[in-house]
Amino acid sequence: MQSRSIQPLPENPEPQRLADEILQALRYRLGKDTTVATPHDWLTASIKVVRDRIIDHWMKGTKETYEQQEKRVYYLSLEFLIGRLMRDAFCNLGLMEAMREALASLDVDIDLIARLEPDAALGNGGLGRLAACFMESMATLDIPAHGYGIRYVNGMFRQEIQDGWQVELPETWLDHGNPWEFERRERSFEVGFCGFVESPSDGEGDAPGRHIWKPTERVLAVAYDTPVVGWRANRVNTLRLWSGMPVDPILLDKFNAGDHIGALAESNKADALSRVLYPADSHQAGQELRLRQEYFFSSASLQDILQRHVSQYGEIASLPDKAAIHLNDTHPAVAVPELMRLLMDEHDMPFALAWDMTRRTFAYTNHTLLPEALESWPVPLFERLLPRHMQIVYAINAAVLLEARQGGHFNDQQIANISLIQENGERRLRMGNLAFVGSHSVNGVSMLHTELMKETVFADLHRLYPDRINNKTNGITPRRWLLQCNPGLTTLAREAIGDAFLDDIAAIRALDPLADDATFREKFAAVKRQNKERLARLVAERLGIRIDPAALFDVQIKRIHEYKRQLLNILEAVALYDQIRSHPERDWVPRVKFLGGKAAPSYHNAKLIIKLANDVARVVNRDPAVRGLLKIVFVPNYNVSAAEILIPAADLSEQISTAGMEASGTGNMKFALNGALTIGTLDGANVEIREHVGPENIFIFGLTADEVAERRKGDAQSRATIEGSRELSQAIAAVSSGVFSPDDPSRYRELMNGLYQHDWFMVAADFEAYAAAQRDVDAKWRDSAAWYASAVRNVARVGWFSSDRTIREYAKDIWNVPV
Ligand SMILES: *Cc1c(COP(=O)(O)O)cnc(C)c1O
Numbered sequence: 038m039q040s041r042s043i044q045p046l047p048e049n050p051e052p053q054r055l056a057d058e059i060l061q062a063l064r065y066r067l068g069k070d071t072t073v074a075t076p077h078d079w080l081t082a083s084i085k086v087v088r089d090r091i092i093d094h095w096m097k098g099t100k101e102t103y104e105q106q107e108k109r110v111y112y113l114s115l116e117f118l119i120g121r122l123m124r125d126a127f128c129n130l131g132l133m134e135a136m137r138e139a140l141a142s143l144d145v146d147i148d149l150i151a152r153l154e155p156d157a158a159l160g161n162g163g164l165g166r167l168a169a170c171f172m173e174s175m176a177t178l179d180i181p182a183h184g185y186g187i188r189y190v191n192g193m194f195r196q197e198i199q200d201g202w203q204v205e206l207p208e209t210w211l212d213h214g215n216p217w218e219f220e221r222r223e224r225s226f227e228v229g230f231c232g233f234v235e236s237p238s239d240g241e242g243d244a245p246g247r248h249i250w251k252p253t254e255r256v257l258a259v260a261y262d263t264p265v266v267g268w269r270a271n272r273v274n275t276l277r278l279w280s281g282m283p284v285d286p287i288l289l290d291k292f293n294a295g296d297h298i299g300a301l302a303e304s305n306k307a308d309a310l311s312r313v314l315y316p317a318d319s320h321q322a323g324q325e326l327r328l329r330q331e332y333f334f335s336s337a338s339l340q341d342i343l344q345r346h347v348s349q350y351g352e353i354a355s356l357p358d359k360a361a362i363h364l365n366d367t368h369p370a371v372a373v374p375e376l377m378r379l380l381m382d383e384h385d386m387p388f389a390l391a392w393d394m395t396r397r398t399f400a401y402t403n404h405t406l407l408p409e410a411l412e413s414w415p416v417p418l419f420e421r422l423l424p425r426h427m428q429i430v431y432a433i434n435a436a437v438l439l440e441a442r443q444g445g446h447f448n449d450q451q452i453a454n455i456s457l458i459q460e461n462g463e464r465r466l467r468m469g470n471l472a473f474v475g476s477h478s479v480n481g482v483s484m485l486h487t488e489l490m491k492e493t494v495f496a497d498l499h500r501l502y503p504d505r506i507n508n509k510t511n512g513i514t515p516r517r518w519l520l521q522c523n524p525g526l527t528t529l530a531r532e533a534i535g536d537a538f539l540d541d542i543a544a545i546r547a548l549d550p551l552a553d554d555a556t557f558r559e560k561f562a563a564v565k566r567q568n569k570e571r572l573a574r575l576v577a578e579r580l581g582i583r584i585d586p587a588a589l590f591d592v593q594i595k596r597i598h599e600y601k602r603q604l605l606n607i608l609e610a611v612a613l614y615d616q617i618r619s620h621p622e623r624d625w626v627p628r629v630k631f632l633g634g635k636a637a638p639s640y641h642n643a644k645l646i647i648k649l650a651n652d653v654a655r656v657v658n659r660d661p662a663v664r665g666l667l668k669i670v671f672v673p674n675y676n677v678s679a680a681e682i683l684i685p686a687a688d689l690s691e692q693i694s695t696a697g698m699e700a701s702g703t704g705n706m707k708f709a710l711n712g713a714l715t716i717g718t719l720d721g722a723n724v725e726i727r728e729h730v731g732p733e734n735i736f737i738f739g740l741t742a743d744e745v746a747e748r749r750k751g752d753a754q755s756r757a758t759i760e761g762s763r764e765l766s767q768a769i770a771a772v773s774s775g776v777f778s779p780d781d782p783s784r785y786r787e788l789m790n791g792l793y794q795h796d797w798f799m800v801a802a803d804f805e806a807y808a809a810a811q812r813d814v815d816a817k818w819r820d821s822a823a824w825y826a827s828a829v830r831n832v833a834r835v836g837w838f839s840s841d842r843t844i845r846e847y848a849k850d851i852w853n854v855p856v
Contacts, residue, residue, distance in 0.1 A: 050132075050135055051135070052135045052136075052138035052139040052142060053139070053142070055086065055132075055135055055136060055139035056139040056140075056142050056143055058086045058089075059079075059082050059083055059086050059139060059140070059143065060082075060143070062081075062082040062083075062085040062086050063078060063079070063082040066081075066082065066085050067081060067082060071143070076145075076149060076150050076153055077150075077153055077213055079140070079143075079145045079150050080123070080150040080151075080153050080154060080216075081213070081214075081216045083123070083136065083140065083147075083150065084122075084123055084126075084154075084216040084217060085216055087123070087126050087127065087130065087132065087136070088126075088216065088217065088264070090130060090132075091126065091130070091264045091266055091270070091273050092264070094266070094270045094272070094273045095264050095273035095275075098179075098181070098272045098273055098274070102181040103349065106349075106350075106359070107181050107854075108181070108358065108359050108360065108361065108852070108853070108854045109181045109182065109183065109345075109359065109360055109361070110175065110180055110181065110182040110183075110360075110361045110363065110848075110852050110854060111182070111183050111185060111338065111342055111360060111361065111362045111363065112168065112171060112172070112175075112182060112183070112184045112185065112363045112365065113185045113186075113334070113335065113338055113362060113363060113364055113365060113369035113372060114164075114165070114168040114184065114185070114186050114365035114366075114368070114369070115186060115187065115314075115330070115331065115334065115365075115366075115368035115369065116159060116160030116161060116164055116165030116168060116186065116314065116365075116368075117157075117159050117160055117165055117168045117169050117172070117184060117186050117276060117278075118157075118158060118159060118160030118161070118162070118165030118166040118168070118169050118193075118677060119157045119159065119169040119172075119263075119276075119677070120156050120157060120158075120169070120517075120676065120677030120678055120681075121151070121154045121155070121156055121157070121677070121678055122154070122157070122217055122263075123151055123154050124151060124521050125173070125266070125516070125517060125521065126266050128516060128520055128521045129173075129177075129266045129267060129268050129269065129270060129516060130266060130269075130270050131269065131270075155210035155211075155212075155213070156210070156676050156677055156678045157192065157210055158192040158193035158208055158210065158676050158677070159186065159187070159188075159189050159192040159193070159278075159314060160192070160193065160314070161193060161314070161316065161317070161318040161596065162318045162595065162596045163404075163595075163596075163701070163702065163703050163704070164318075164365065164366060164404050166677065166703060167365075167482075167511055167703060167840075168184065168186075168365055170512065170513050170514040170517070170703070170840040171840055171843070171844060172184045172265045172274065172276055173265060173266075173267065173268075173514045173516060173517070173840070174267075174512070174514055174839075174840040174841045174843070174844040175265075175267075175274060175844055176265050176266060176267030176268075176271065176272045176273060176274045177267035177268040177269075177271055177272075177514075177516075177841060178267070178271075178841060178844055178845065178848070178856050179267070179271050179272045179856075180272075180274075180844070180848060180852075180854055180856060181272075181274070181854075182274045183274065183275050183276075183277055184265070184274070184275070184276040184277065185277055185278075185279075185334065185337075185338035185341075186276070186277075186278050186279070186334060187278060187279055187280075187310075187311050187314075187330060187333070187334050188218075188261045188278035188279060188280045188311055189311055189312065189313060189314045190211060190311060190312050190313075191207045191208055191209065191312060191313050191314070192208050192210060192314050193208060193314055193316060193635070193676070194206060194207060194208060194316055194635070194638070195207070195208045195674055196635050196673055196674040196675070197673060197674070198647070198651060198671060198673045201647075201648045201651030201652055201655070202644065202647070202648050202651075203635070203636055203644050203647045203648075205316070205638050215261075215263075217263050217264070218261045218262060218263045218278075219261065219262045219263075220259070220260075220261055221259070221260040221261065221262060222259060224259070224260040224341070225257045225258060225259045225260065225282070226257070226258050226336070226337045226340040226341065227255050227256070227257060227258075227284065228255065228256050228257075228258050228332070228333050228336045228337055229250065229252025229254065229255050230252055230253075230254040230255075230256075230329065230332070230422050230423070231252055231253045231254050231421060231422060231424075232250065232251045232252040232253040232254070232424065233250075233251055233253075233424060234248050234249070234250050234251070234424050234425045234428060235248060235249040235250075235251060236248060247381060247382055247385060248381075248382055248425060248428070249382065250378070250382065250424065250425035254306070255284045256281050256282065256283065256284060256303075256306065256307040256310060256333065257281070257282040257283070257284055257307065258279040258280070258281065258282075258333060258334070258336075258337030259279065259280045259281075259282050260277050260278075260279060260280075260337075260341070261277070261278045261279075261280055262275050262276070262277050262278075263275070263276040263278070264276075268516055268539075268540070269540075277338075277341070279311065279333065279334050279337045279338070280311045281307040281308060281309070281310030281311040281333065282307050283303040283304040283306070283307040283308075284303070284307075285303055286303075286304055287300050287301060287304065288300045288301075288302075288303060309326060310326075310329060310330055310333045311330075311333075315327055315330075316635070316637055316638055317637045317639075318596045318598065318637060319405055319407050319409070319410045319596070319598060319600070320407075320409055320410055320637060320640070321409065321410055321411065321412045321413070325418060325422070328371075328414055328418065328419070328422060329422065331368055331369060331370075331371050332371050332375070332422070332423060332426075334369070335369045335371050335372040335375055336372075336375050338369075338372070339362075339372055339375050339376055339379060340379070342360055342362065343356070343379055346359060346360060353380065353384050353386075354394070356394060356398055357394055357397035357398045360398060361398065361400065361851070361852035361853065361854065362376075362398050362399050362400070363399075363400050363401075363402070363847075363851075363852070364399060364400065364401040364402065364472050364476065365402055365404075366402060366403070366404045366405075367401075367403075367411075367412045367468035367469050367471070367472050368412070370401070370412070370468040370469075370471045370472040370475070371423070371426065371468075371471075372399070373395060373399060373433075373471055373472065373475030373476075374423075374426040374429040374430050374433070374471075374475075375426065376391075376394075376395050376398065376399075377391050377392065377395055377429045377433070378425055378426060378429055380394060380395070381429075382425070388432060388436075392433065392436065395475055396474075396475060396476065396477050397477055399472075399475050399476040399477070400476050400477060400478040400479075400480070400851045400852070401472040401473065401475075401476040401478070401479050401480075402479075402480050402481075402482065402509070403469065403472075403479060403480070403481055403482075403486075403490055403494075403495075403700075404482060404700050405700050406486070406489055406490065406493055406494055406697075406698075406700070407600070407698065411467070411468075411469050411494065412467075412468040412469065413459060413465040413466060413467045413468060414465060414466045414468070415463055415464070415465055415466075416458065416463075416464040416465060416466055417464075419466050430457055430466060430471065433457065433471075433474065433475070434456060434457040434458060437455065437456075437457070437474050437501075438452060438455065438456060440501070441455050441501050444501075446500070447497065447500075447501070451497045451500075454496070454497040454498075455470070455497050455498055455501060456470070457470045457471050457474070469494060469495070470498065473495060473498050473502075473505070474498070474502075476505070477505070478505060478507060478850070478851045479495070479505050479506050479507070480506070480507050480508060480509045480851065481506070481507075481508050481509075481700065482508075482509065482510065482511045482700050482701040482721075482722075483508070483510050483511065483700060483701040483702075483721045483722040483724065483725060484508055484510060484724060484725055485697075485719075485720065485721060485724050485742065486508075486700040486701060486721060487506065487507070487508035489697060489742065490506060491506055507850060507851075509843055509846050509847055509850075509851070510701065510722055510725055510838075510843065511701040511702075511703050511706070511722060511838075511840075511843060512703075512706065512838050512839045512840035512841070512842055512843035512844075513703050513706045513707055513710070513838060513839065513840055514839070514840045514841075515542040515710065515836070515839050515841075517681070518684070518706075518707045518710055518711070519542075519710050519711065520539065521681070522680075522681040522682075522684065522685055522711070523564075523568065523684075523685040523711050525564040525567055525568060525685075526561075526564050526685065526711065526712065526832070529560055529561065529564055530545065530548060530832075533547075533548060533551055533557060534547040534548055534551075535547075538836070542836040542839045542841065543836040543837065543839075543842075544836070545832065545833055545836045546833050546834065546836060547833070548829060548832055548833035549829075549830060549833040549834065551829060551833075552825075552826040552827075552829040552830045552833070553826065555822065557829070558822065558825040558826060558829065561712065561825055561828065561829055562821070562825050565685075565686070565688070565712060565828070566586060568685040568686040569586040569590055569686045570586045571682065571686065572586075572590070572682055572683065572686040573585075573586045575682065576670055576672075580670065580672075580673075582658060582668065582670055584629045584668050584670065585627060585629070585665065587627065588626075588627035588628055588629045588668070589626055589627065589628045589629070589688050589689060589814075589815075589818050590628075590629050590631065590686055590687050590688045590689070591628055591629065591630045591631065591687075591688065591689040591691065592630075592631040592683055592684070592686075592687040592689065592690060592691065592708070592713070593606050593630075593631070593632050593633075593634075593691035593693070594631065594632070594633040594634055594672065594675050594679070594680060594683055594684075594704065595634050595675075595702075595704050596634050596635060596636075596637075597634040597635065597636040597640075597643040597644075597646055597647055598640075598643060599642055599643070599646075599797075599798045600694055600695050600698040600699065600798055601693075601694050601699070602693050602694060602695060602798060602800060602803075603632060603634070603646050603650065604646055604649075604788075604798075604800055605693055605800045605803060605804065605807055606630070606632065606691055606693065607632075607646070607649055607650055607653055608765065608768045608769065608772070608800065608804065609768075609804070609807055609808055609811060610630055610653060610657070610667065610669060611653060611768040611771060611772060611777075612764040612765065612767070612768040612808060613628075613667060613811070614653075614656075614657050614660075614663065614667055615764070615767060615768065615771070616764070617662075617663055617666055617667060618660075618662045618663070621662070621664075624819075625666045625667075625815075626666075626814075626815040626818050626819065627665065627666050627667075628666070628667055628668070629667075629668045629669075629670060630667070630668070630669045630670070631670050631671075631672055631683060631687075632650050632669070632670070632671050632672070633671065633672035633673070633675035633679065633683070634647075634675045635674075635675060642788060642791075645784075645785070645788055646788075647671065648784070649772065649777070649785060649788070650669065650671045651671050652777040652778050652784075653669060653772075653777050654668075654669035654670065654671055655777075656776070656777050657669055680704075680707065684704075684707050684708055684711050684713070685711045687708055687711065687713040688713055688714065688818070688824075688828075689713060689714055689715075689716055689814060690704070690705060690708030690709065690713040690714065690715045690716070690717075691716055691717070692704070692705040692708075692715050692716070692717035692718070692720075692721075692723050693716065693717055693718055693739075693803075693807065694717075694718060694720045694721065695718070695720070695740075695745060695798045695799050695803075696718045696719055696720045696739065696740055696741050696742040696744070696745050696799075697720065697742030697745050697746065698720065698798075699720045699721035699723075700721055701721045701722045702720075702721040702722050702723065703722075705717065705721070705722055705723055705726060706722065706726070706835060706838040709726060709730065709831045709832070709835040709838070710831075710832060710835050710836075710838070711832070712828040712829065712831055712832045713828070713831070714734065714735065714736065714814070714817075714824070714827055714828060714831060715730075715735045715736065715831075716735075716736040716738070716807075716810055716811065716814060717735070717736070717737060717738075718737070718738065718739045718740075718803070719737060719739070719741050719742070720742065722838070723735075723737070725838075726835065726838070729834045729835055729837055729838075730827075730830060730831050730834045730835065731830065731834070733827070734827040734830045734831055734834075735831075736810045736813055736814055737810075738803070738806040738807055738809070738810035739799075739803040739806045739807060740799055740802060740803055740806075745799055748799070748802065749797070753794070753795055753796070754802075755792060755793055755794070755795065755796035755801045755802065756793050758796070758801045758802055758804075759792065759793060759801050762801075762804060762805050764804075764805075764808060765801060765804045765805070769789050769792060772785045772788075772789055773785060773786050773789035773790075844856075
């Protein structure tokens with residue numbers, strides 16, 4: 038870490054003192070004594086003890102920010118995939134060992150209670166996890182920041198696998214309360230919906246200016262704060278999540294008139310706003326409730342930000358100098374017209390001034406180019422829910438289109454692309470365009486993705502505002518994704534190169550020369566082996582599948598999506614299965630293929646792919662002809678906690694998306710940092726990972742993004758491609774004819790036909806290259822010295838993919854805050 042130095046922590050507290058504090062908490066906070074305390078009570082008491090220590094750091098930072106009038110960062114995200122927090126806090130406060138001892142002295146196993154902590158899954162996948170890593174890095178880098186989101190009572194669904202199919206169950210993470218959070222009843226804001234707009238009385242007609250919005254529906258947003266502790270408790274920031282409450286909990290006149298259901302209608306409506314997270318990843322949810330959620334949390338957050346600003350500075354004009362508001366994807370894009378409304382209608386500002394301030398305040402991150410994921414709302418729906426905002430959007434659009442026309446460089450089609458309103462077919466409001474024009478910075482999340490953004494979705498907006506798009510390659514926090522999840526590797530690295538990398542992960546580069554040291558490689562392999570044994574034990578216990586920790590562990594864990602191509606992986610496994618049976622004499626590398634991930638409940642093909650993985654696993658795992666050389670394990674309910682076990686145990690990381698479709702990926706970074714080699718396409722951040730680790734330490738295969746685009750333009754060639762590959766056509770034929778689904782032989786016929794008809798995701802097109810790359814993997818695995826040398830080099834060379842580096846770039850280039 039550069040300029041600001043890390044304060045060493047005060048001497049570790051005596052475990053004895055911590056044990057006393059835990060007993061006190063048990064008694065006075067929970068009202069229990071040791072004879073009746075349940076494991077959950079011990080967990081709660083431990084968290085309360087640690088939380089008390091956090092509070093002092095928290096208040097100190099808040100006070101300093103206030104007194105020194107520091108600029109604050111506000112990170113608006115509909116998702117925060119934070120996972121469990123206890124280890125995170127222990128680790129960052131340097132309390133892990135002392136707490137372990139303290140609890141042991143009370144006869145409590147810290148690992149046991151740690152497993153009881155619910156995994157806060159308030160996000161779908163990468164986008165939500167990025168927000169969580171960013172929060173931790175901002176605290177680590179001592180940036181005054183608030184995260185804003187929704188406190189979903191039921192976050193991401195819990196996935197069970199029944200008879201091979203995904204079954205979705207509600208995740209009830211708040212069942213035992215949430216010992217981390219502070220409810221702030223006093224910090225609540227009214228959020229309106231629907232109604233009408235009263236025009237200015239001075240007869241200005243439609244011209245922008247002060248209007249009065251009279252919503253007919255109102256709800257309260259109530260704040261719940263969770264402290265986010267940075268490394269070495271440098272700073273503690275706030276994650277503020279909003280919960281929906283009725284303005285009138287019960288309509289008594291309705292109730293007294295006998296309408297008992299109607300009397301509670303408002304309560305139910307408010308409750309619905311913070312009840313569920315839409316389980317759609319890379320797909321726009323498109324439901325009215327979703328738009329309501331977006332406005333609900335954007336409006337509450339902006340009211341909160343403006344109130345804080347005005348109460349500190351006594352005026353509003355300095356907002357852009359003292360607040361940077363970041364839009365994590367377009368989900369909070371409605372914050373743009375909301376800030377305009379607050380400035381114009383409540384602070385009496387003219388349109389031009391409000392527009393200038395708004396653009397200086399906001400920045401926007403784009404996360405996807407997939408057309409099905411780009412948010413847009415039907416104009417009639419938007420206008421009904423948010424009539425004032427619709428007027429403001431029209432006024433913004435008029436200003437932007439005027440600017441575009443004035444240059445005279447744009448034809449009608451290009452003007453139509455720039456417009457906030459899509460006019461062909463149903464009129465829709467494009468949230469990406471709204472976020473773009475309302476921000477001073479628009480960033481992509483990997484070099485490739487940013488370049489593609491300039492060429493595709495935002496091509497014409499980029500021509501109009503050529504300085505706005507910039508790249509900020511994603512990163513991951515090394516605290517959670519190395520220090521906590523892989524204590525074995527952390528200890529080994531500390532012994533080998535000292536502690537500098539704990540404070541600055543770039544220093545892990547010092548491991549690089551040790552790749553050539555046979556003794557070090559053996560120690561490294563022993564750590565990997567321990568992590569694999571732990572995973573093998575869990576798989577045996579929970580899934581009843583026996584696997585050999587000596588086998589190559591090949592892992593693909595991420596949301597199930599056709600573009601991520603789990604199907605390519607499964608078809609290659611089917612082909613390999615066939616080969617092993619046909620050529621028992623060959624020297625096959627024993628492999629365990631792990632797959633895990635959730636499918637959006639409405640995504641038919643994704644759910645079918647889960648079933649296929651399980652069907653193939655059942656046949657392969659019990660076939661004696663395979664002699665255990667290939668095992669397939671589908672890990673149910675993939676979440677952050679599962680990732681923390683699987684990633685340290687992986688030898689091979691599958692990052693095989695269709696080139697041009699994965700914006701960045703962050704799973705790829707976690708694996709490399711834990712010493713797995715990547716097999717992947719030139720997509721997202723894989724491109725940059727290759728540059729950092731060197732082409733000899735990664736297995737790259739397949740079509741490039743340009744080649745994919747080219748191929749999609751031409752005639753479909755997939756039939757010829759499939760017929761040209763014996764392995765692939767046999768694998769497809771086997772799946773298609775029901776070899777793995779004898780109970781329903783036609784189950785996969787359509788899925789397989791899709792490969793013949795269009796092969797949009799290039800599964801057929803990339804199959805041969807992928808299979809060949811897998812045989813290269815086998816060859817390298819046989820040369821164990823070469824394998825572990827590459828693994829060590831991966832660890833040593835991916836420090837750059839730390840979210841500390843990413844956040845420093847945001848701070849300097851986008852937010853203009855010191856680091
Ligand atoms: C890192 C992470 C992701 C993102 O994985 P990708 O492979 O980049 O899609 C998704 N879910 C969880 C739980 C994660 O930890």
